[in-house]
Amino acid sequence: MLITVDDLTEAMLSDNPPVILDVRWQLGDDRGHDHYREGHVPGAVFVDLDRELAAAPSPQRGRHPLPDIADLQAAARRWGIDDRSPVVAYDAIGNLASARAWWLLRWGGHSDVRxxxxxxxxxxxxGLRLSSGDTTPRTGSVTLTPGHLPVAEIDEVAATSARVVDARAAERYRGEVEPVDPRAGHIPGAISVPTAGNIGADGRFLPADDIRKRFADNGIGDSDEVIAYCGSGINAAHEIAALEIAGIRATLFPGSWSQWSSDPDRPAATGSESAG
Structure with missing residues (x-):
């Protein structure tokens, strides 16, 4: 599920080079396309997270609902993906955003995504060169179908006995700050494991044993059923990637805190909670 720079450069010279997706997005920064045009991996295609990796926001579904499968397929074809295309996604923030593309394409049935x-x-x-401007890919022919990765709806999360993991920064989990969603706090019973802690200072994922220990220290074992959420289902995909590296399968709650906190009938907890 990961690829190194050396392996990517070799793959780019192969008979079946990967489609490279640049998912330049960050909360509070709407200049992703500008950053991409200033410099990107040669041949990489810009992916607009807000428009191509999510449906329109609403209080009922959250800030980044899953896109309709037909819309995701149309976008994947615009990026140049065929059924047999390997795909590599990246961003400039340790894959905290590009993991959404990784997760969505696999949810849609395209398994060769790293x-x-x-x-x-x-x-x-x-020390490798960057390209500037826009890349215009050929049109692909990939066919996507939904449901290849598990998803939890809001009522399922409310009633679950699974370990619910909050991937947001700890201060948002505790309810000390809330920069964007209607209410501060977290889903009662959720465990705080900020996904940014799964990567090192160099933006690379920690070794699998270190990630596994980090979750174990928070009460999550290899055989536990896990549901991951964040603010709007973006960083939670990164948490799922980290869990997969550690050998733990997890389910995404796409609506995440943005959906939960928009419903006044849903309880909100603040402060720290024991893993239990």
């Missing part, structure tokens, strides 16, 4: 470990920073650190 994350560039370390993202754009790793490419730059290797």
């Amino acid at each position: 994350l560039l470990d370390g993202g754009l920073g790793a490419w730059r650190d290797a």
